[in-house]
Amino acid sequence: MDRAAIIGVGMTRIEGNKKTDTYADMAWEAVNRALEDAGMEMDDIDNVVTTSNDFWDGRTISCMAVGDASGAANKNVSCVEGDGTFGAFYGLTRSLSGSYDTTLVTAHSKGSESVSSLITNAAFDPIYERGLGLDMVSASAMQARAFMHRTGTTQEQLAMVSVKNHGNAMRNPMAQLAFKITVEDVLNSEMIADPLHKLDCSPVSDGCCAVIIANEKKAGKYARKPVWIKGVSFCSDSYHLGDRDLSRSKSLTAAAEKAYAMAGLSNPRKEIGLVELYDAFTYQELMWLEEMGLCGEGEAGKLLAKGAFDADGKFPVNPSGGLLSGHPVIAAGLIRIAEVVKRLRGDENGSGAKIGLAQGTNGLCGQSHCVWILGKDK
């Protein structure tokens, strides 16, 4: 692959209810922060990719209403519907095409303004499934149980993910839910859909993230030292949950293997020094780690209990606090990329990592995944 890099990142604070900002206002803030971070002016941006979802925005063709606030006036602006990692993938291909040197990618949502349960229910097949009344939480609870059944992962190990990530968020000024809790607090919190307690679930959140991607020609021309995109891949699994082995994520394994190969990683467990992944629910952190081959099957929970994924350790996982500490859907994966970039640059504690992994997902129970390998060095 030709080289490209991330040369600026910016995001809003993640909040449960942003009363002062519309979604376009959030984009304005995140874009300005990214431009400031990169030392760029809007005129330095060649094209824009926005990432959004009409249902969460409550507006059809909603991407058309965010371009102005993203500085897209008189520029080529395009939109991706899905997680921000997929928007960034499209942005990357635009910079690599050579038609545009620099691409601004934004992703936003305001979960506080609608009813997520009804929106995710509408993701199910209308004829065969929707009327049953499942949503993202109940479907994920079935996946959590399937994963726990196959691997022997325990409810306590799931709870430890919540304890770690909410604790990590105490060092992240952008996080929504930063607090010190215990395993008992998680286990005693409301059981929403067995085996998922309230504190096993990420909150409803508002937020926006912006990332600036440049090809090699322009990557070194601005203020920040570029963070290089070493490998990236996405793969998708079957739509119907019953077509898949729900305890596994075949598409994540495939995406990770392709991204490692592109980045030339022969031993990703050793070479990767930092992971920000899509922990919409506690079990997902453990399951995604295993399915990406970053630890053995059924080992993630045990390693977590030993502190192997702690923020100050050799292999920090979600040192930002992850999505359990704030989950604006759509923006979520782009925030994972931005958090890895900040840590590889050393703006935030990254435990000295040189290579980081960011992962995003789209669809019910991780139907598709996008994996990014980012490097401090070219």
Next chain:
Amino acid sequence: MKNTFEGIEPMVYESKISVPYSWWSGDTAGEFLRSLRDDKKLLGRRCGDCARVYIPPRKACPLCFAEMEWAEVSDTGTLLTYTVVLRRLASLPKDPPVIYGLIRLDGADTAILHMIGDIDPAKVKIGMKVRARFSQARKGSITDIEYFAPLSQ
């Protein structure tokens, strides 16, 4: 920090997008629903290439991209995973507890989503055998199966 709302109430615009849809079931789902309603039989589709039997049925094999033919599957199957929903999530069609499961019907290679009933939620187990309980008044919808109940009962 901004103090935009100090002493005043934030303004909220209440609205909704309300659009009725009429989805044609099409040949495949149409025949599945007709069979459910009229014959109380569950129809899957077998791939001409890989021989896997898919339910819910669709026209072409999602893996081989090949044509499929009808294959009846049993109304009994195995519970692969489940959840007991306890919070009144907005999507629920009735008050909790509601048990959802993925059921692999005998004769099928894929599983279908449905509700589990006639059982104490604490007694549900992965691997248990279940049987479809058909509704008395069937209308040609997935809820013509009321739920799946433990096979022993």
